Amino acid sequence: MGLKAFRFSISWSRILPDGTGKINKKGIDFYHNVIDECLKYQIEPIVTMFHFDLPAAIEQRGGWSKRESIDWFVGYAEILFKEYGDKVNYWLTINEQNCMIYLAQKFHTLIIPNGCTNELKEIYQQNHHMLIAQAKVMKLCHEMCPGGKIGPAPNISYIYPMSCKPEDMIAAQNYNATRNWLYLDAAVWGTYNPIAWAWMSECNITPELGPDDEEILKNGQPDFIAFNYYNTLTCKEEDGTRQVLEKGGDQQTARGERGMYEGCPNPYLIKS
Secondary structure, rough: OOOOEEEOOOHHHHHHHOOOOOOOOOHHHHHHHHHHHHOOOOOOOEEEEOOOOOHHHHHHOHHOOHHHHHHHHHHHHHHHHHHOOOOOOEEEEEEEEEHHHOOOOHHOOOOOOOOOOOOOHHHHHHHHHHHHHHHHHHHHHHHHHOOOOOEEEEEOOOOOOOOHHHHHHHHHHHHHHHHHHHHHHHHHOOOOOHHHHHHHHHHOOOOOOOOOOHHHHHHHHHHOOOOEEEEEEEEEEEOOOOOOOOOOOOOOOOOOOOOOOOOOOOOOOOOO
């Protein structure tokens, strides 16, 4: 087929069946075989470290809701860098973190603790834990894998305004901020996007930050951004007149957020 690169995901539970602790040598050997076979044919392996699949043992301990999840992920990453760092030049941290977050209630990609009274705040707290874990892992990669490159892999859909009406332009800025820039600004600049943070503050869903978290984010410094890109989205002003706002059936469906934006079709583009 003439392929020059192969992106694949390593399953955390194949490496660490309990999420932490004892390493599964069969899992380690499996991915050595995959990587070696790629290199045999001059195919560049591009490794995704986490693709929605927490080990069941980690889920039972609370998953990303626990601050300890940061250390769990870093420990897993350290094993990968030690085993494969001399063979793999390109690493992706977390696949489509933004979809895991803004579709968490529909896709069930996160574990919501029993008795949670503010589900969205919990979701964005888990998002924060992932951002901190990602930043620490990117720094660790640069320390353990000289010459290795690493970056995030979000699902990006650029948002267009339905018209040049100022309210529609603002709506598009709002949607881009909460769907795209929240994740990219934190990964690349090491700061939270101000529009996204203002929206979270208004909704009382801002995450609690640890004393060193701002510095950790600043020290992440990815080498590149990997885009999972399917299509654009279009939106208009959300003026409060709609009784129900569409929340979207998948990661590519236009959605709505009260006071922020209302998703709508783009009349100038055909759909496949």
